Amino acid sequence: MKKLLSLFYTLVLLAGLSTVAKAADPIRIPVLNWSSQIVMANVMAQAFEELGYEAELVPAESATRYEAVRVGELHVAHETWESTMALPFYAAMDKGGLIDAGSHDLITFEEMGVPNWVIEEGLCPGLPSWEALKSPECAANFATPDSEGKGRWLEGPYEWHTEVMPNRLKGLGIDDLWMVKFAGTADALWAELEAAKKEGRGTIIFNWSPNFTDAAGFTFIDFPPYFEGCRLENGGTLETTGCGSPKGWLKKAAHIKFPITHTSAYKFYTKMEFTAPNIGEMANYVDNEGMTHAEAATAYIANNRDQIDLFMK
Amino acid sequence: MSPTISCSSVYKIFGNNAQTLLSESGGNVDAKKFQEAGCIVGVNNASFDVNQGEMLVVMGLSGSGKSTLLRCISRLTDATSGKILIDGEDICLMNSKQLIELRREKMGMVFQNFALLPHKTVLENIAFPLQVKGVTTENSIHKALEMVELVGLKGRENYFPRELSGGQQQRVGIARSLAVEPDIWFLDEPFSALDPLIRKEMQDEFLRLQSVLNKTIMFVTHDFDEALRLADRIAIMKDGIIEQLDKPDNIVLNPATDYVRKFTEDVPREKVLKIESIMDASDPNASGEIAVKKDDIIETVAEKILNSKDTIKVVDEKNSVVGSINPSKVIKVLFGE
Amino acid sequence: MNKNYLDIIRSSKPAQFGILLIIFLFLYHFIPQNEGNYFWRLPSLLAFIPIKLNEIIYAALYEWFPLKVYDPIFEMYEEKAAFREFTKSISKGLLFLITFVRELLLGGDKIIDIFVSDAWLKENDWMSWPALPWTAATVGAFLLGYQLGGFRLALLGGIGSLYVSIFGNWVPSIQTLSFVLITTPICFVLGLSFGIWGYLDKKVETALQPVLNVMQTMPQFAYLVPIIALFGLGDHAGSIATIVIATPPMIRNTILGLKRISPEVVEAGLMSGCTKRQLLFKVLIPTARRDILNGVNTVIMQCLAMVVIASFVGAKGLGLNLKVALNSLKIGKAAEAGFCIVLIAVILDRFTKAWANKQVDYFENLTFFERYKLLIIFGTSILIFSVVAFIANGYFDKINYLYVIPIEKGLTFAHYIDAAVDWVWDTFFYSLNSFNKFLLTQVLGPMKKAYLGMPVAATLTLTMGIAYIIGGIRTCLLVGGMMLFIAMSKYWDRALITMYMATFAVIMASLNGIIVGSIFAQTQRGSKFILSVCDFFETFPSFVYLIPVIFLFNITDTSVLIAAIVYATVPATRYTVWGLNSVPTSLHEAGTMSGVSRMQRWTNIEIPLAFPTIMLGVNQTVVFTLQMVILGALIGTEDLGQLIFGALSRAQDGPGVAITLGLFVSLMAISVDVIVRKWAEERKKALGLD
Numbered sequence A: 001m002k003k004l005l006s007l008f009y010t011l012v013l014l015a016g017l018s019t020v021a022k023a024a025d026p027i028r029i030p031v032l033n034w035s036s037q038i039v040m041a042n043v044m045a046q047a048f049e050e051l052g053y054e055a056e057l058v059p060a061e062s063a064t065r066y067e068a069v070r071v072g073e074l075h076v077a078h079e080t081w082e083s084t085m086a087l088p089f090y091a092a093m094d095k096g097g098l099i100d101a102g103s104h105d106l107i108t109f110e111e112m113g114v115p116n117w118v119i120e121e122g123l124c125p126g127l128p129s130w131e132a133l134k135s136p137e138c139a140a141n142f143a144t145p146d147s148e149g150k151g152r153w154l155e156g157p158y159e160w161h162t163e164v165m166p167n168r169l170k171g172l173g174i175d176d177l178w179m180v181k182f183a184g185t186a187d188a189l190w191a192e193l194e195a196a197k198k199e200g201r202g203t204i205i206f207n208w209s210p211n212f213t214d215a216a217g218f219t220f221i222d223f224p225p226y227f228e229g230c231r232l233e234n235g236g237t238l239e240t241t242g243c244g245s246p247k248g249w250l251k252k253a254a255h256i257k258f259p260i261t262h263t264s265a266y267k268f269y270t271k272m273e274f275t276a277p278n279i280g281e282m283a284n285y286v287d288n289e290g291m292t293h294a295e296a297a298t299a300y301i302a303n304n305r306d307q308i309d310l311f312m313k
Numbered sequence B: 001m002s003p004t005i006s007c008s009s010v011y012k013i014f015g016n017n018a019q020t021l022l023s024e025s026g027g028n029v030d031a032k033k034f035q036e037a038g039c040i041v042g043v044n045n046a047s048f049d050v051n052q053g054e055m056l057v058v059m060g061l062s063g064s065g066k067s068t069l070l071r072c073i074s075r076l077t078d079a080t081s082g083k084i085l086i087d088g089e090d091i092c093l094m095n096s097k098q099l100i101e102l103r104r105e106k107m108g109m110v111f112q113n114f115a116l117l118p119h120k121t122v123l124e125n126i127a128f129p130l131q132v133k134g135v136t137t138e139n140s141i142h143k144a145l146e147m148v149e150l151v152g153l154k155g156r157e158n159y160f161p162r163e164l165s166g167g168q169q170q171r172v173g174i175a176r177s178l179a180v181e182p183d184i185w186f187l188d189e190p191f192s193a194l195d196p197l198i199r200k201e202m203q204d205e206f207l208r209l210q211s212v213l214n215k216t217i218m219f220v221t222h223d224f225d226e227a228l229r230l231a232d233r234i235a236i237m238k239d240g241i242i243e244q245l246d247k248p249d250n251i252v253l254n255p256a257t258d259y260v261r262k263f264t265e266d267v268p269r270e271k272v273l274k275i276e277s278i279m280d281a282s283d284p285n286a287s288g289e290i291a292v293k294k295d296d297i298i299e300t301v302a303e304k305i306l307n308s309k310d311t312i313k314v315v316d317e318k319n320s321v322v323g324s325i326n327p328s329k330v331i332k333v334l335f336g337e
Numbered sequence C: 001m002n003k004n005y006l007d008i009i010r011s012s013k014p015a016q017f018g019i020l021l022i023i024f025l026f027l028y029h030f031i032p033q034n035e036g037n038y039f040w041r042l043p044s045l046l047a048f049i050p051i052k053l054n055e056i057i058y059a060a061l062y063e064w065f066p067l068k069v070y071d072p073i074f075e076m077y078e079e080k081a082a083f084r085e086f087t088k089s090i091s092k093g094l095l096f097l098i099t100f101v102r103e104l105l106l107g108g109d110k111i112i113d114i115f116v117s118d119a120w121l122k123e124n125d126w127m128s129w130p131a132l133p134w135t136a137a138t139v140g141a142f143l144l145g146y147q148l149g150g151f152r153l154a155l156l157g158g159i160g161s162l163y164v165s166i167f168g169n170w171v172p173s174i175q176t177l178s179f180v181l182i183t184t185p186i187c188f189v190l191g192l193s194f195g196i197w198g199y200l201d202k203k204v205e206t207a208l209q210p211v212l213n214v215m216q217t218m219p220q221f222a223y224l225v226p227i228i229a230l231f232g233l234g235d236h237a238g239s240i241a242t243i244v245i246a247t248p249p250m251i252r253n254t255i256l257g258l259k260r261i262s263p264e265v266v267e268a269g270l271m272s273g274c275t276k277r278q279l280l281f282k283v284l285i286p287t288a289r290r291d292i293l294n295g296v297n298t299v300i301m302q303c304l305a306m307v308v309i310a311s312f313v314g315a316k317g318l319g320l321n322l323k324v325a326l327n328s329l330k331i332g333k334a335a336e337a338g339f340c341i342v343l344i345a346v347i348l349d350r351f352t353k354a355w356a357n358k359q360v361d362y363f364e365n366l367t368f369f370e371r372y373k374l375l376i377i378f379g380t381s382i383l384i385f386s387v388v389a390f391i392a393n394g395y396f397d398k399i400n401y402l403y404v405i406p407i408e409k410g411l412t413f414a415h416y417i418d419a420a421v422d423w424v425w426d427t428f429f430y431s432l433n434s435f436n437k438f439l440l441t442q443v444l445g446p447m448k449k450a451y452l453g454m455p456v457a458a459t460l461t462l463t464m465g466i467a468y469i470i471g472g473i474r475t476c477l478l479v480g481g482m483m484l485f486i487a488m489s490k491y492w493d494r495a496l497i498t499m500y501m502a503t504f505a506v507i508m509a510s511l512n513g514i515i516v517g518s519i520f521a522q523t524q525r526g527s528k529f530i531l532s533v534c535d536f537f538e539t540f541p542s543f544v545y546l547i548p549v550i551f552l553f554n555i556t557d558t559s560v561l562i563a564a565i566v567y568a569t570v571p572a573t574r575y576t577v578w579g580l581n582s583v584p585t586s587l588h589e590a591g592t593m594s595g596v597s598r599m600q601r602w603t604n605i606e607i608p609l610a611f612p613t614i615m616l617g618v619n620q621t622v623v624f625t626l627q628m629v630i631l632g633a634l635i636g637t638e639d640l641g642q643l644i645f646g647a648l649s650r651a652q653d654g655p656g657v658a659i660t661l662g663l664f665v666s667l668m669a670i671s672v673d674v675i676v677r678k679w680a681e682e683r684k685k686a687l688g689l690d
């Protein structure tokens, strides 16, 4: 026993001192908690391995990963949604260490909206135009016990857009009819969708597309169009802050040394631009066909060999 | 031959500034005054010797400082001042290495609440002092088995302490303290936690062991009967002071202080006194068929004496007649004047 | 006359509480609610704390003691802070250990990779440690169980491993297991060392207490960001986060156990001639074993309870799977992962206990074969199963079921759980919905308003008054200081919301626990049963029911509170059972003889006697509740938890804010703890217990 232990200690020590030359560290890719992101991480990992690198999937949190990329704990953050992640993304960039490695080939849309059945049941006649929200009868259909008789807007976590939604309600002059509730996580949003449906209660939540909820039918509300600087916190006024959300990008972030330490991987990464259908396909393998994330990635690459080859060139 | 244990002016005072208070008092310690100063007097100016093969019983009420005295001598606690010699060596001056050596080779101790290691079996508990010393597992277990047999626990080697009765646990405690074959044996109220019947049995067992082993013993008890039964000499303590240290019969016959007298008042004389103390030494040529020894305790031979009608001769160890005894004398001792 | 009243007040605690209440209500009603009024809200004089804290953290991370490190990529020297380099090397070591255990079981070449060059490894691609087939591992678990504790443990180990394997959770389970197998011994060694140090040195113990209090009560989310900053992402970071929470109970138990050793045993050790070292390792620690083992048990429980949170900072395994499953509302799948976590906890707990209690047989005289029988069987089974699996490679296409059964191919009962959730939902939805409405509008809403409408002067008077009546001036100042610290930040309103939720949940959980505990404690079997249920809920990840409660109660405070109550009922129940079980049977009998009914016996004998213990349970309930209320941020709350959780994404000032707010939560828990502990002690003294 003692001998075994001391052998073990020696090994640990050697590992600590080991200076064996390494071509490059494994590329560390964050794994979050939704299917498309995980499959994309696996696609990247397999592609990087094809390029001769080692890749490692690291469980992470959507919000904390930018700091991790910044300090080099992670090499990439490959799904960065404008509306929900722009703040930490740019905060990390400001502090130095994180670079923008381009966008995917799609326009994201992130906005308040309702599941289709809410419209079908006529819970708020006039939707998807935001004007419909002015009706007190409509608002009443969206009330919950803790909303003090007002209709409830279920926004994502506060950190996503901070004061944007409360300001928007004020800007639109409907804050006497509606109140903002912040959900804690995306999981909570999806749970609310299910719960509201069961209850037949109207629900209006923050959501985005492409997303798995597209399948069940989800309609975004048409707000006054967004323009640069319309929001209060970007210098807008109370009149203009009722504007909707911008069409957004889906960016890729990388650690500042990544282009040098893993050059051809970085090249692949910048060229890698997935489209909405691509992302849908990735999620579909897992959500509907019951594959593991790794299998889904293999299947995706097999099915889209040309695209991947193009990225690799 | 020098005494095995020799204490001179040993003080033990608990408290923060015990040392300074003691040197200020110049050895004249008043427990009350010290208490006001926040100190508790454990042992107050103890001086005595214990000889090779002798059993000194330390007797006193609870809180009188018996355990503290014992712990000073085994240096489980450091005496505040004084000199304690074990086989001529001052243990107060020993460093921890010497001390460990001393304990491993020369000392054994038995505790009131047995103090067995709960996670070890009987055998492992007994072998423990040996293993600590570095004896191989095989040898120590072998020796422990011998000890198990000595204290009559054969068949229970693999029991855990919690599976044994109090008496059995103390047997383990005794076996453990004897495993290293110490010269000096400390016993701190070893039988106090036991039921009276078991206690008697254990005392007998103890006497049997001592007759075989012949160790130098310091035995602490608060039970005067026990002290009388076992002791070569008794030290009676009160508030840290040794009030009297003498042979049992002397203590009963000539109590040195009122305190000791109060103790001895209720003690049945016949249980303490030896024939020697009541025999008629002026009659060395007494005849008669029956003889008693001069060292016999009166109680043990009373029946024999009372059953005979004549005077009875008293003999010494060499069976030569040293005096005679009249039954009437015995009656007097037994039933008073 | 006057003096008489004073005397009554002085001697009667109820009277004192009455007066306190009157003062409180008076202040509540007459202090005007306007921002300028310092009796209403204190100025945020301490607003600088999170900012300063943040600066310090960043300075430690990036500025203090800069080391010049050569960067071969940019071919220049970079300045790196020594502290972070130090923490990084810890990370490296930890990661190595975890990977080592992991690869030992799952196979791979990462460990080998550390010692050889890439090129060599590529050329020699046979150079990879083979995975242990799950079949062999099951045999191994069975044999290990047998060796440690006979047939029962063998069955536990074997069936546990079999279950995990054929339900497709083998890989994540081993990932989690390797994480726990490294973290637990670290907590054990750290806890034991600090415990011993605290035992030997009173000063150290005194200094340790507040630190341990904070570590144990700080919400885990509060220190996740700093941990990422210091240690990065990965299993090692999860391990560190776990160590923070799991070590304190180990330290506490060690100190407690060592202190409980009778001085005679120490003396017996000394008289046996022990050196200091021998005394420590052969006498003290083994004698304090019961408490130390309790500590180990807690450590194991905590490690597994932390598995999900650890996945937030990069730990792989069951926790991550659970989190991913939950995101797409696959409750059944998440629960399955949860069961595996509990199973691992139970197996580890039983195995360690059996190991620690194992006896040596000195009389056995075994041949080589007999001695190593089990090892030989294990070795043979590895060989056989590997060969079989290898041969079967040709038979299976793609997946070799004899090595690993992947998760989507394993058996599953997830759909049953989903069906059960659906059933509960369908059956109870409407009644629960109206209950929820009632609760929110009639109870929680008004309660929240009442808390928020409390002038700070009134709050402080009330808390300090209670502390004074129960614990005297020292306790009063201590509690006052802690509350003041929170009140002078700008987060007081949020703290009030946290307090309102915690109060409600603590009351409900304590009531639940006391009632449930009392019912089950009536029989020995019942006690045993309910205690194992408690074990289950303590390790079963609360995340699993955190999301489904939304189905029933919507994104409201009710959901958060229900989750908190479920979780916090555990300690209240546990301590109630302990308390009641420790009531001497002679008292039961005395009660029965004097003809009291069962109910009377419960209210007049059992509960009062068990009261001090139950209060300690309530203490734990407070801690558990606060943890869950903060975790409620995942559902959606407006209290401190929301900000703590939000701080995760705020790289700028996140760590400072998170730690400060986490500290606030700690201080709340500690305030209650201080008061309750005093109270329990007093009751204990009054009852002549202990």
Ligand SMILES: Nc1ncnc2c1ncn2[C@@H]1O[C@H](COP(=O)(O)OP(=O)(O)O)[C@@H](O)[C@H]1O
Residues within 6 Å of the ligand: B014, B015, B040, B041, B042, B060, B061, B062, B063, B064, B065, B066, B067, B068, B069
């Ligand atoms: N460690 C200690 N600190 C302070 N006082 C002590 C300590 N140990 C013993 N005492 C005190 O010393 C006195 C003698 O105690 P002790 O020797 O244990 O008595 P005994 O063994 O005769 O019952 C008692 O008054 C006791 O309270």
Ligand SMILES: [Mg+2]
Residues within 6 Å of the ligand: B066, B067, B068, B188, B189
């Ligand atoms: Mg004593």
